[in-house]
Amino acid sequence: MIRTSLRQLEYFEALSETLHFGRAATLCGVTQPALSTQVAELEDVLGCRLFNRARRAVSLTEEGRSLLPQARTILDAARAFESTARQQPTMQGRFRLGLIPTIAPYLLPPLLPALRQAFPDFQLELREALTPHLTGALLAGEIDAFIAALPIDERQVTALPLFEESFFLAVPAADPDFVAPPVPPDSPALERLMLLEEGHCLREQALSVCTQVKPVAMKRFGATSLFTLMQMVANGMGVTLIPEMAVATAQSIGGLKVVPFAAPAPQRNLALFARRNGIRFQECEMLAEATRRIWLSPPDVA
Template sequence: MIRTSLRQLEYFEALAETLHFGRAAALCGVTQPALSAQIAELEEVLGCRLFNRARRAVSLTEEGQILLPQATGILQSTRSFESSGRRPSTMQGRFRLGLIPTIAPYLLPPLLPVLRQSFPAFQLELREALTPHLTDALLAGEIDAFVAALPIEDRQMMATPLFDESFFLAVPASDPDFTAPPVPPDSPALERLMLLEEGHCLREQALAVCTQVKPVAMKRFGATSLTTLLQMVANGLGVTLIPEMAVASANTIAGLKIVPFAKPAPTRAIALFQRRNGLRRDECEKLAELIRETWGGETKQT
């Protein structure tokens, strides 16, 4: 009698995550025909189709959506069981890390080469998403940890502080309101502040910084990425808040100027979040140490 295998469940999980046979096969380290055959065999065992297959799109069927959480739970239990048996070895195997969009593009370029060189057996898988989505993914066992800004209140998670960074203000290079920085937090020019869309923690942080003025530009403009906001600023549509780690990249944008706030400058605290009862604590501590070292090295160079 043919039974469901863990390998088939891993392929099911990978295809559900990527919705692309080629990318799922690459994620699992197999050929696309091998993955397709195992998915087809799993569907035969279950007696239902898990995926809708179209020429240019793959999607979960209703049955697939129902069965996916069970498959994920089985795999998570298996991984936890295997991890318990090899606790002496750290920084090895698959590790799923999430990052928020205002951190990922700036932290990953210096961090990933260090990880590859120092821990070649550490198979890092990355997910970029907003804080609420990363929190849900962590608690569901879909990722092992994530990097985001404090505070996040949830008793099921624990936070390991990484570093604090200052905020700056991105303004049009020729703007006469910013010819004599630093910028006081009650500057009328902050009424032209543009914000990221709802759900981004940077939006709330910007509003917290500018408590003494009422931004009006945010009623007319919004963006889902900091890069888009900076392009809008460079073209004279307003000003926006920018974290310190994004300053080096922003300085390459024509028509943009980065100015400091008056002291004490506003800051944000970055942390690594993991499940309180998680089994990857050793890896999380080592990863946190590497992030601190990487960020420290970057700040000294910029």
């Protein structure tokens, strides 16, 4: 007789992701005692401890880390079984979406309320991380999809194109070098370019723009967020590349000016990445279409 239930495996998965009994219980829609009891019963059935429980921290044991991929495989199969029975994707239930840091703060404000209105039973859980981390999380089954910039070289991942956007240059407002934009690709001002730290795709995109000059400021400065870079620019420490979706934020910062590049302006292409042949691929397609529509639709005019 099989003594392990799908509910127990769901609680195991949730606790492994949150490493917090309260948050895991909220995620599963149950009380904390109920979740704790079911996890303990699962450990009794398996004859091993899945979690180390300390007063202020929870962590996976070696056995827990070993069994987690099998638990996710079983849950994926059960979700696929239910999805097949429904025939059509429903845009319902828990969906784990990742975003890179140079997209999340600017795309989420219009995206989340629009998705909530269109799909009230679609429960988005968000993770912000760099592209390599999100790719690994997608392949490990820890997230269902993520939004990042093309290209990504991973055969098991499918890209669903979203939209393209131009890059601009953020400069100190009083900088005399930018009296007459647009900025040519060989502008001496690009030698003062400041970059995000290693691992950010925007760093590589910025360097690809500056093929005709050698940035020197990048050796002295680095930041983990685009907003930090914009603050540095506003205080005269250099210039930086920003995507079109960040222009409104940049223009709200005192001491900072946004100028366009000479045509053809550099661009980046954004996509929603999903597992090839994944069980929620149709929902990923629906989410990509909704994201395109929401972002590209003209703003409401009062």
